[in-house]
Amino acid sequence: GMPAAPPPVLAPRRKTRQLQVGSVSVGSDSPVSVQSMCTTKTADVNATLQQIAELTASGCQIVRVAVPDTDDAEALAEIARKSQIPVIADIHFQPRYVFAAIDAGCAAVRVNPGNIKKFDDKVGEIARAAKDRGTPIRIGVNAGSLDKRLLAKYGKATPEALVESALMECALFEEHDFRDIKISVKHNDPVVMVRAYELLAAQCDYPLHLGVTEAGPAFQGTIKSAVAFGALLSQGIGDTIRVSLSAPPVEEVKVGNQILESLNLRQRGLEIVSCPSCGRAQVDVYKLADEVTAGLEGMEVPLRVAVMGCVVNGPGEAREADLGVASGNGKGQIFVKGEVVKTVPESMIVETLIEEAMKIAEAMTDAGTP
Ligand code: SF4
Numbered sequence: 001g002m003p004a005a006p007p008p009v010l011a012p013r014r015k016t017r018q019l020q021v022g023s024v025s026v027g028s029d030s031p032v033s034v035q036s037m038c039t040t041k042t043a044d045v046n047a048t049l050q051q052i053a054e055l056t057a058s059g060c061q062i063v064r065v066a067v068p069d070t071d072d073a074e075a076l077a078e079i080a081r082k083s084q085i086p087v088i089a090d091i092h093f094q095p096r097y098v099f100a101a102i103d104a105g106c107a108a109v110r111v112n113p114g115n116i117k118k119f120d121d122k123v124g125e126i127a128r129a130a131k132d133r134g135t136p137i138r139i140g141v142n143a144g145s146l147d148k149r150l151l152a153k154y155g156k157a158t159p160e161a162l163v164e165s166a167l168m169e170c171a172l173f174e175e176h177d178f179r180d181i182k183i184s185v186k187h188n189d190p191v192v193m194v195r196a197y198e199l200l201a202a203q204c205d206y207p208l209h210l211g212v213t214e215a216g217p218a219f220q221g222t223i224k225s226a227v228a229f230g231a232l233l234s235q236g237i238g239d240t241i242r243v244s245l246s247a248p249p250v251e252e253v254k255v256g257n258q259i260l261e262s263l264n265l266r267q268r269g270l271e272i273v274s275c276p277s278c279g280r281a282q283v284d285v286y287k288l289a290d291e292v293t294a295g296l297e298g299m300e301v302p303l304r305v306a307v308m309g310c311v312v313n314g315p316g317e318a319r320e321a322d323l324g325v326a327s328g329n330g331k332g333q334i335f336v337k338g339e340v341v342k343t344v345p346e347s348m349i350v351e352t353l354i355e356e357a358m359k360i361a362e363a364m365t366d367a368g369t370p
Pocket of ligand 1: 276
């Protein structure tokens with residue numbers, strides 16, 4: 001058959017400098033990557049590596065670890081060496097930990113210019129060490145820890161203040177001919193955050209790391225992040241993303257991946273197309289959709305599965321999907337690639353869909369896709 005055309009995207013990616021965060025390339029046409037941050041004590045190497053393994057399995061591509069203490073800095077070398085994905089050290093107050101992280105072989109170091117005034121004098125030394133090791137620096141500005149001088153100038157963490165803080169710090173690194181930089185300007189208000197990134201994107205060609213900071217518990221944080229990242233990624237702005245949730249980091253990764261999939265910036269895995277149900281439904285659609293989702297969890301192939309409550313839109317959607325069911329009269333018509341392959345009683349719908357999904361997945365894997 002004809003090779004499938006790549007799915008449409010809302011905008012071409014913004015042109016940026018490219019950089020390497022370990023094995024992951026960042027910027028311009030490199031795929032947008034998903035990051036998260038460990039919640040373990042970094043000094044607890046086993047717990048941290050265990051969490052990194054879980055994050056990797058859930059589709060995390062770059063992981064960040066906090067370095068508040070000497071013990072944490074000392075753990076970095078082993079973590080960086082044993083992690084399956086690149087590790088970024090997150091440094092707030094002590095410039096000496098920046099050197100430790102670079103020496104430890106971390107894939108990048110995040111610094112917060114608002115929190116380390118001592119940094120300004122150390123930039124030359126940091127730039128030299130980072131350049132020698134090929135370690136990129138993320139300049140991570142955060143509304144909650146904005147540089148006091150800028151807070152005084154702007155009165156609060158406005159988009160302009162966030163951007164000025166980031167670009168001031170960049171200028172210090174540029175003086176030392178260091179441009180292996182990624183920038184973030186996080187704010188908890190998606191509107192302020194979006195405006196800040198738009199301004200920043202217009203004023204530099206560094207890759208950008210997107211984040212809504214302190215976005216909140218899972219439900220609120222998911223929506224805030226999806227709205228804000230959607231507004232930016234739909235303009236081609238954003239090279240790495242991190243969804244911040246007051247929830248386990250694996251959840252952040254799932255949300256991040258789902259955002260990218262929704263914008264066709266990442267190949268879809270399993271996608272359930274299910275109807276909201278209505279007065280016409282002849283089956284419990286919520287239950288059916290949940291059971292199918294649970295039954296197919298972890299499938300590695302891009303599969304669109306339609307779960308429809310009745311025959312109004314049911315057959316049409318089910319036909320457009322790789323696999324689907326349209327219910328009616330206590331039965332389910334099972335569609336595969338647009339053809340009704342069988343009609344089964346309601347009680348058999350879930351297991352039949354799972355069975356058919358496995359067959360399709362096998363055929364896809366044999367054919368070498370993806
Ligand atoms: Fe209602 Fe049928 Fe549409 Fe589902 S598919 S929302 S049950 S009309």
